[in-house]
Amino acid sequence: MTIKTEKARSKGLAPGPKLPIAKMLFGNGGPEEQLDFLLSAARDYGPVVGFRWLNRRSLLLDHPNHIEYVLRINNRNYLKSKNYDPVRLVVGEGLIVSEGEFWRRQRRLAQPAFHRKRIASLASLMVDETEAMLERWASSARGRGEPFDLHREIGILTLKIVAKALFGADVGEDAVGRISEAQTFLNGYVDSRMGALPKLPHQVPTPHNVRYRLALKDLEGIVYSLIDRRRRDGGGEDLLSMLLEARDQETGEGIGDVQLRNEVMTLLIAGNETTAVALSWTWYLLSGHPAINQKLHEELDAVLGGRAPTFEDLPRLSYTTAVLKEAMRLYPPAWIFSRRPVEDDEIGGYRVSAGTTVLISPYVTHRNPVYWEDPQTFNPERFEEGRSADRPEFAYLPFGGGPRKCIGDRFALVEGVLVLATVAQRYNLRLAQERKVAPEPLVTLRPKEGIPIILEERS
Numbered sequence: 001m002t003i004k005t006e007k008a009r010s011k012g013l014a015p016g017p018k019l020p021i022a023k024m025l026f027g028n029g030g031p032e033e034q035l036d037f038l039l040s041a042a043r044d045y046g047p048v049v050g051f052r053w054l055n056r057r058s059l060l061l062d063h064p065n066h067i068e069y070v071l072r073i074n075n076r077n078y079l080k081s082k083n084y085d086p087v088r089l090v091v092g093e094g095l096i097v098s099e100g101e102f103w104r105r106q107r108r109l110a111q112p113a114f115h116r117k118r119i120a121s122l123a124s125l126m127v128d129e130t131e132a133m134l135e136r137w138a139s140s141a142r143g144r145g146e147p148f149d150l151h152r153e154i155g156i157l158t159l160k161i162v163a164k165a166l167f168g169a170d171v172g173e174d175a176v177g178r179i180s181e182a183q184t185f186l187n188g189y190v191d192s193r194m195g196a197l198p199k200l201p202h203q204v205p206t207p208h209n210v211r212y213r214l215a216l217k218d219l220e221g222i223v224y225s226l227i228d229r230r231r232r233d234g235g236g237e238d239l240l241s242m243l244l245e246a247r248d249q250e251t252g253e254g255i256g257d258v259q260l261r262n263e264v265m266t267l268l269i270a271g272n273e274t275t276a277v278a279l280s281w282t283w284y285l286l287s288g289h290p291a292i293n294q295k296l297h298e299e300l301d302a303v304l305g306g307r308a309p310t311f312e313d314l315p316r317l318s319y320t321t322a323v324l325k326e327a328m329r330l331y332p333p334a335w336i337f338s339r340r341p342v343e344d345d346e347i348g349g350y351r352v353s354a355g356t357t358v359l360i361s362p363y364v365t366h367r368n369p370v371y372w373e374d375p376q377t378f379n380p381e382r383f384e385e386g387r388s389a390d391r392p393e394f395a396y397l398p399f400g401g402g403p404r405k406c407i408g409d410r411f412a413l414v415e416g417v418l419v420l421a422t423v424a425q426r427y428n429l430r431l432a433q434e435r436k437v438a439p440e441p442l443v444t445l446r447p448k449e450g451i452p453i454i455l456e457e458r459s
């Protein structure tokens with residue numbers, strides 16, 4: 001224990017390491033270094049770690065009880081932090097960033113669109129789109145063993161699935177292509193505005209900011225025209241029609257056009273890249289663990305015997321589900337998120353002043369050896385029935401927790417398992433080069449430089 005640590009503790013301040021400021025300013029630390037830095041900080045100083053940066057204080061919480069306290073027990077004192085501001089540049093006051101009574105109303109209105117029955121009705125769309133992707137693979141050089149970037153391919157698939165789940169048959173290939181292009185740019189734009197360094201206001205017409213405005217205009221043009229068409233023609237069984245029909249129980253009011261645009265943009269942005277990241281890491285891990293891959297194939301052969309999976313098969317695909325959950329433990333797509341206390345508080349005996357940034361990192365907590373034996377090892381059996389019983393609920397939080405838990409968690413799990421089962425029945429995915437793929441900790445934890453893969457048809 002250093003003198004500084006003792007001093008911080010005696011003042012009620014959480015102790016923590018010095019931030020590697022030169023690396024943060026000049027970016028000469030690799031992305032993995034940032035993750036390792038947080039991991040070691042949590043192990044050396046945890047469970048509450050204090051950081052200081054340009055007079056701003058942040059705290060990293062690593063104890064499941066503290067995380068539960070912020071996300072569930074005292075959640076009304078903890079708003080989304082300023083780190084979410086760049087997201088507003090795309091989704092306005094969409095569900096993921098709105099607060100207070102307004103958020104509560106929007107969440108109530110959107111919730112029925114994510115009801116179990118609704119998700120069940122989307123299962124065949126998820127499988128059909130995956131089979132169409134496999135057909136494209138089979139009829140191209142990929143089917144003959146040419147390497148390609150799996151992350152990019154899965155990103156296109158998950159975008160198609162969420163776009164069709166939202167808009168149904170109204171969204172054609174051309175619109176999906178434009179949505180994909182605009183959204184890829186906007187994701188990168190949001191990433192570029194995160195981080196500790198001050199940024200030029202987005203209104204300043206730099207080439208990057210001008211491109212942002214054009215991409216946003218294009219995406220919202222598509223979204224507004226799909227909303228208009230649906231208001232005019234009615235019908236549809238998709239998420240958009242659910243949002244259009246939603247009425248506030250007390251006032252009978254629906255969602256206006258601007259807010260509908262915000263919610264649709266939120267679902268497009270939140271519901272696509274995250275799932276693609278989860279699936280990409282799943283295959284990366286499977287490709288390095290042949291025995292686990294084999295066990296996955298055995299379950300698929302036993303339960304499905306070569307036919308396409310359905311929603312009803314999901315309870316019997318327990319190992320497949322465990323593989324996905326374990327991949328999200330090691331590489332949680334939403335690897336960090338944050339809150340800002342409105343009033344002073346205390347956590348674990350340490351002072352938490354109003355305005356402090358409170359960081360919660362599933363990446364760090366999912367690798368805490370107190371809750372996870374041999375935490376760096378990929379072992380899906382941890383998630384088999386009955387094995388999670390003594391783990392605190394908030395030791396595993398790929399979808400967050402409390403009232404602001406991901407609204408799309410069931411959608412994502414169903415989609416993830418169905419896509420994994422459909423692809424793995426037909427192909428074995430092998431890494432094209434035997435090298436480690438590094439995670440890039442941006443808004444999501446994507447594989448830096450993608451995942452080069454070669455297909456091997458299963459006999």
Ligand code: HEM
Nearest residue numbers: 096270271274275278333334337399400404406407408412
């Ligand atoms: C593997 C895939 C996914 C992961 C890992 C994930 C993760 C998360 C996390 C951690 C949060 C909470 C953030 C916080 O507390 O600050 C969140 C919120 C949210 N997610 Fe997801 N998500 C996934 C898929 C989806 C899908 C498929 C959709 C929609 C189609 C979606 C829509 C949302 C929305 C709207 C919120 C905000 C909810 C609210 O604040 O009320 N997500 N997600």
